[in-house]
Amino acid sequence: MDFAVLVPYLPQxxxxxxxxxxxxxxxxxxxxxxxxxxxxGRMRGSAAIRRTIKVYxxxxxxxxxxxxLYVVYFVxxxxxxxxxxxxxxxxxxxxxxxxxxxxxxxxxxxxxxxxQLQAGRMVGLAEGTILWRIVxxxxxxxxxxxxxxxxxxxxxxxxxxxxISVQEFAYATKQVVSRTYAPFETWLAVxxxxxxxxxxxDLGVRTLERRVNYYRPVRGVGx
Amino acid sequence: MVHLKKSKVAFLSALVVSLGITSQASADALDTVLAxxxxxxxxDPTFAPFEFTDASGxxxxxxxxxxxxxxxxxxxxxxxxxxxxxxxxxxLIAGAFDVTPTLNVTAERAQKIDYVMPTxxxxxxxxxxxxxxxxxxxxxxxxxxxxxxxxxxxPEQMMMAMNDELVKAGxxxxxxxxxxxxxxxxxxxxxxxxxxxxxxKSVLVQAVAARTDAKLEVVGDIGGxxxxxxxxxxxxPKLTEALSAAVKELVADGTVSQLQTKYFGYxxxxxxxxxxxxx
Numbered sequence: 001m002d003f004a005v006l007v008p009y010l011p012q013x014x015x016x017x018x019x020x021x022x023x024x025x026x027x028x029x030x031x032x033x034x035x036x037x038x039x040x041g042r043m044r045g046s047a048a049i050r051r052t053i054k055v056y057x058x059x060x061x062x063x064x065x066x067x068x069l070y071v072v073y074f075v076x077x078x079x080x081x082x083x084x085x086x087x088x089x090x091x092x093x094x095x096x097x098x099x100x101x102x103x104x105x106x107x108x109x110x111x112x113x114x115x116q117l118q119a120g121r122m123v124g125l126a127e128g129t130i131l132w133r134i135v136x137x138x139x140x141x142x143x144x145x146x147x148x149x150x151x152x153x154x155x156x157x158x159x160x161x162x163x164i165s166v167q168e169f170a171y172a173t174k175q176v177v178s179r180t181y182a183p184f185e186t187w188l189a190v191x192x193x194x195x196x197x198x199x200x201x202d203l204g205v206r207t208l209e210r211r212v213n214y215y216r217p218v219r220g221v222g223x
Numbered sequence: 224m225v226h227l228k229k230s231k232v233a234f235l236s237a238l239v240v241s242l243g244i245t246s247q248a249s250a251d252a253l254d255t256v257l258a259x260x261x262x263x264x265x266x267d268p269t270f271a272p273f274e275f276t277d278a279s280g281x282x283x284x285x286x287x288x289x290x291x292x293x294x295x296x297x298x299x300x301x302x303x304x305x306x307x308x309x310x311x312x313x314x315l316i317a318g319a320f321d322v323t324p325t326l327n328v329t330a331e332r333a334q335k336i337d338y339v340m341p342t343x344x345x346x347x348x349x350x351x352x353x354x355x356x357x358x359x360x361x362x363x364x365x366x367x368x369x370x371x372x373x374x375x376x377x378p379e380q381m382m383m384a385m386n387d388e389l390v391k392a393g394x395x396x397x398x399x400x401x402x403x404x405x406x407x408x409x410x411x412x413x414x415x416x417x418x419x420x421x422x423x424k425s426v427l428v429q430a431v432a433a434r435t436d437a438k439l440e441v442v443g444d445i446g447g448x449x450x451x452x453x454x455x456x457x458x459x460p461k462l463t464e465a466l467s468a469a470v471k472e473l474v475a476d477g478t479v480s481q482l483q484t485k486y487f488g489y490x491x492x493x494x495x496x497x498x499x500x501x502x
Contacts, residue, residue, distance in 0.1 A: 074407070077414035085400070085416075162374075165400040165411070171374070174309040175401075178375035181335035183313030 003185050009176040016172025017193055023086070023168055024155040024201075027093035031154065032147075034094050035101035042106060057099040065096045065157055073164045089161040097154045101147055108143035109135060141213040148205035152198055169194070252321050252455075253462040260299045263320040264290055267308040269404040271429045272486040273325045273343070273451070285486040286324035286453070289342055292478060293469040307403045309375040312336065315454050321462060327377035328450040333499045337457050339466040341450035341498050342479065344491045347378045348424035349445050350412065350431065353438040357418050360443030362388070367395035371408035371417035374401035378421045381446050405430060413437045421445060425487050450498050471495055 006013070038057070041049045060068070072095075073088040083091060112135050120130040162171035173190045177183050256262050266282060268274045274284040282303050294301045304320050311323050315336055327345055328338050349360035349370075358364045362385050372379040379401060386396035400417060402408050409430050411417045420427065424444065431439040455463040473479050480490040 074410050074414075077410075077416075082414055082416070163403050163407075165371075165402055171401070174375055177313050178309065178380070179331075181312065181316055181332075183317055187313075 001185060003189065005180045005182045006185060006189055009180065012172050013176060016167065016169040019167060020158050020169035021197065023089060023158045023161065027090050027154055028151050030090060030094040031097040031101055034098035035105055038098055038102035039105045042102065043109070060096055060099045065092065066160055068092050068096055069160060069164060085164050085166045088164060089166050093154055093157065097150055100150045104143050104146035104150060105139070108139040111142050112138050141209065144205060144209045144212060148202065152201060155198060155201060251461040252459040253465050256299055256321055256462065257297070261302050262294050262297070262299050262322065263302050263304055265304045265306055265311050265314055265320040265323040267311060268305060269406065270325060270426055272425055285482055286342060288482055289470065289473060289479065290324055292473055293466060296469045296472065297465065308373055309403065312454065315456055318456055322453050322455050322466060324453045325451055326454045328452045328498060328500065329377055330500050330502045336454045337460065337463045338452040338454060338499065339463055340470050340495045341452040341493050342470060343451040345449045345451045346424045346444050347381060347421055347446045348427050348441050349443055350420040350427045351418065351440055351442050352412060353440045355418055357442060360445045362445070365397045365419060368418040369398040369400060370419045370421050371400050371402060371411040372421050373405060373408060374403060377449065378423070382421055409434060
């Protein structure tokens with residue numbers, strides 16, 4: 001084991017890690033936004049919208065993400081839609097992960113007892129106020145652990161964007177391995193870096209979880 | 224949490240120990256190959272005519288045909304282990320298999336792996352879509368353009384070296400986008416994501432023939448000629464020697480030149496020694 005061989009390649013690896021972080025952050029944000037739309041459509045949309053979203057969700061849940069990535073990057077151009085590798089990656093991650101996130105959010109919203117909504121209406125609160133002040137603050141706490149798991153999954157899956165030439169961390173790693181001929185050292189160091197990145201994400205979500213759930217004890221957090 | 228940490232430590236130490244054992248393995252792989260009557264060959268069969276799959280999914284091509292004849296001579300079976308090219312040299316160094324065919328012989332790689340005597344010669348070339356604005360395969364005409372290559376291959380590394388020269392001369396480098404297979408580089412070219420593909424000429428000629436729907440054209444050669452050989456882990460000199468001896472016999476009895484005519488349409492004389500380039 002000689003980790004010194006990696007030293008000349010640290011800038012290249014750091015650049016890759018930076019891109020991975022950027023892609024993950026971006027894709028988590030777009031997935032959450034898309035999930036909010038899907039949830040809204042699923043709960044408040046017309047029958048046609050609800051059906052469309054249901055079919056879409058079923059479709060995506062039954063597809064490996066690599067297949068979806070290839071379709072977006074290699075098949076869409078034959079239909080005249082050519083998206084840059086970076087955006088094809090963001091789009092794929094969003095298409096793939098937003099239905100999972102939407103399911104988590106919908107489940108959380110449904111977990112809020114109906115009595116609370118009725119009570120809100122009884123005292124004359126507007127529907128929007130009930131949503132923002134009663135349902136969402138509680139649902140956020142319920143949805144967060146599941147959303148965190150999905151966001152971590154998404155971050156790990158950014159590595160597959162290397163196959164469509166997005167020069168992220170895994171791409172940079174393959175390049176460095178091909179130059180250093182040191183697969184053990186390189187992949188061990190890279191695994192450690194991924195682990196640190198994901199642990200930071202996990203820690204962030206746990207902190208957020210504690211704050212969102214300030215009004216009730218959360219089991220298993222911070223003990 | 225405490226339990227988890229303990230098991231993590233146990234896992235990591237097990238990992239370190241097992242890595243230690245792999246790198247300390249002292250027996251030459253030739254003994255294992257002969258004892259198990261099995262030669263494990265890592266291959267990325269997406270590189271016609273060197274190595275590809277036929278309609279039934281069987282691995283065929285120039286190098287597989289030679290490997291199977293060599294295995295026959297040694298009295299062993301060939302077991303293919305299919306993987307992306309970018310995983311092949313790392314796997315070879317890690318000792319995950321015995322041999323891999325169709326590697327460009329480079330000085331850099333020769334410091335880390337051993338080569339069986341070459342089985343073919345390779346010249347890189349530039350493929351374009353006719354009339355897409357790339358005038359020739361000269362590096363100056365490629366400067367500033369985007370070219371698709373296979374990740375971690377010799378053509379990619381050659382283009383990176385040429386980029387260093389371009390930058391030194393104050394010119395724009397070629398933007399390289401890397402993929403896992405030759406079909407993907409061709410798709411990137413056809414879809415207009417790249418202005419050219421740089422790879423082995425015989426592979427590109429096959430791609431032009433296979434994609435008659437696109438106006439593909441090999442516009443010229445780039446870089447010098449290189450030998451193509453099979454890679455073996457440096458820990459197994461006896462295996463390398465045995466494979467080289469078998470290939471030499473196949474060259475001597477005319478089998479290799481027959482296969483060259485069959486797959487490439489021309490023949491090339493192969494060196495048995497001193498084939499590693501100086502740098």
